[in-house]
Amino acid sequence: MPQSLLTVTNLTVTFGQTKVVDDISFEIHPGETFALVGESGSGKSITALSVLRLLPNAARMRAQSITLQDQDLLKIPEIEFCKLRGRRIGLIFQDPMSSLNPVMTIGAQIAEVLQLHFQLTQKQIRQRVLELLKQVEIPEPERRVNEYPHQLSGGQRQRVMIAIALAGQPDLLIADEPTTALDVTIQAQILDLLKNLQQQTGMALWLISHDLALVSNIADRIAVMQNGKIVETAETGEFFRQARHPYSLKLLAALPKIESCLGKQAEAKPALLKVEDFKVYYPIRKGVFKRVVGHVKAVDGVDFELRAGTTLALVGESGCGKTSMGKGLLNLIPSHAGRVLFDGEDLSQLSGEALRKQRAEMQIVFQDPFSAMNPRMLVGDIIAEGLVSLRPGGSREEKQNRVADLLKQVDLPADAALRYPHEFSGGQRQRICIARALAVEPKLIICDEPTSALDVSVQAQIIALLKNLQARQGLSYLLITHSFGVVAEMADEVAVMYRGKIVERGLVEQVLLRPSHSYTKTLLAAVPKLRAG
């Protein structure tokens, strides 16, 4: 047994009366990759923050001991601890957008850490900054060093964050969901980078993630956290061969699998939605009179067909125009050109009252169930909103009955109608959003990343609910997503979008297992897969 680098014994963190982290113990060995896996709210981030003593004010922490090598972290005064953060323990956050200071060049932000922890001259600092940028594989470091965060892409920003964390040459690097906010291809690159850096520097990596598939490719040991407790710790290989704890098994079972697309048959059904040469351009305006000087082509000439009662998945990375497409189809943002035939009717010709009436046929479910509902409205009123505006008439009682009925359809209790959205969990809120869309009896629901803000187990439930509703009511879905797992579970057909155009379209089995376009192949290759045994 090698001597451990970080040992945490009996750590408990409480917020008021609730225990967020409940008496956990673990250790991290030098040079290993330790993954702490759990769903949101399981206390994994709080565990990392409490080791760094960065807990929010409301939190109270208690531990028998936390030692880094031979140093007892609990006994170090705060002023000494400042020197330790960033120097011996580095930290990478989830969101590279908000973790970098937008008014400082990235070079200055890296240099800040160096100045804090090392006695170096200006020249040496610049030298070291360039070295670090090279180390995190940023091209042309001499030019990039003077750029501001907004000039870099999301992946590059995360690389800069890693460079900042590496600047102190830490023994332990804590990465809190380092790739969650990134596209799959970028995610794969960042993980490769972390792995390489670890091999170069010999530091230990403490990875915090909700994604079992991702973790399986990089971690040496895995600890599963549930409700503040570590329920299982095991070597990665052993964990995936035979996980013991029921919760681990449940997590593994809930992962959407690409293989589930096998055996889906194409059914000959009439087309419900037919889109021809559809374009959504955002005008770029300049000058006093706001003349249009050019366009950002979000959706640039797209054709597809969606059959009644089936699901078409639009897959692509962020910025490929898939969300603009969904909003454009619903006329929530103006489309530039093209024809949208819905049930034989040309939507692009509609306006005013006709358009408003037509909205009952097509509905949308958004990605983030937290911002998709007015926090000051009761759930009952939220669901009834569409009824009032698009299906007027009927007494108050009828409406209440209809709301109760809708809540039942999405497996929520009837008394939910008199509560506020914030009283529900993410999955429950997404159910409310689905109920709101169902209220006007649409034929087509556009699901814009319906599960990507949710935990895996909840994700599986929502997918099951959507499939169930489709089977019972013959709904059609236009599924907008970046996750191939969800596509495999739900879709009948797939269209892959890249830079505003559809590059490949076909039956789900064909696209996922026998892709023909090179972009689809790249995407599929980047998807983290569970490492077998």
Added chain:
Amino acid sequence: MIVLWTDGLIYLLVLASAGLVCYLSRQQHMRRPLKKIAANPVAMASLTLLLCFALIGLADSIHFQAGDSRGNEAVSLLDVACDTMRKHGEKTYSAPFAAHGYAKESIPAPDGSTRWDYPRLQYGGAHLADPETEWVGDVFDKTFSGFSRGAGLMLMVLLLAWGDQHERRRALWRTSSSKAVWATLFLVVSGCYTLFSLSAYYHVLGTDKVGEDVFYQALKSIRTGLVIGSLTTLVMLPLAIVFGIMAGFFKGWVDDLIQFIYTTLNSIPSVLLIAASILMVQVYMANHPENFNSLLVRADMRLLFLCLILGVTSWTGLCRLLRAETLKLREMEYVLAAQALGVKPAMILFRHILPNVMHIVLIAVVLDFSSLVLAEAVLSYINIGVDPTTHSWGNMINSARLEMAREPVVWWSLAAAFAFMFALVLAANLFADSVRDAFDPRRANV
């Protein structure tokens, strides 16, 4: 009974707020925030104090013709209650609780000679034979007896309430907020009782330059403060809210137009606008003397127009805040979802945008309330504020301003205005704070 313009508006305001409270308490989902306010001791104590202020203001808003010595001027219910204070005018300044005047003057003695000394006041401490020896004992005596009578009255009410055997109502008395309410009421009632009974013998807050009782002035000023605070807000709010959320929501030319209006309005110094409109009102009143036949009506008209013009010039700040917040909110997915559900724009504004900007409105209103009362003081200074005959904290501060350099300093007018304003504004702030917290569903269980 005489109903002045501002009186009528105040009655309307009272009716409207009573209606609002009734409506809210009938709505099932609104009971929870109301209960939350009711359970907050600080909020309930501030509300009690605010209601006391409002009660005094209301009593001062019921005017009728008085057939007394002062001719045919209209008097209010408050004037009647403070009759002794109103009529006990001295010649000039006197300190709180003083029995002698503030400045020396020559006093004719019975033997025909004159003496240069502090004169005895006509009313303050007039019952004392020898103020030097009796004064301290008498003040303590009167204070104690006044307080004990007030406290005794409150204790009786409390005992009656306590004796109520009804189980549900008994439970209500035990909450900390009801204790806070009773404690506040106890202090206010016994304090007022003490001051009122004392003011029959002394000027508890002294007298001003023309010898008027400062305590009476401060009480009369409550109505002016409340009118300026509430009526101005009433003028300002619709403008700020409607323009602000329309500019933010519709963008495009609507936004351009509204921005143009408020930048233009902002670039004109508001003092100019106020001075112009007050002048206009004065000219109008001079040309139509038949409609404004008494001093009170004229002063009231001027107060009303001051409220109007203050409202018109002060909506821009809140409007800009609301526009910015709406710009943020209109991109929220729930607004998109409402559009997808075919909800009409007016309904989206009313149901989705407005409730989500109300916290800003509430904070802005309470903060503006205090600055409006102060603005009135500043305007009085350049003679375009309320009528000089209207009692207001602004006028009190303004007249006290000149006397600050005297020796011994005349501090009581300023201190009285300050204490009353402080109590009112602090209570309003604390109450608004808890209202905002209670109506935010996201903080429902904090």
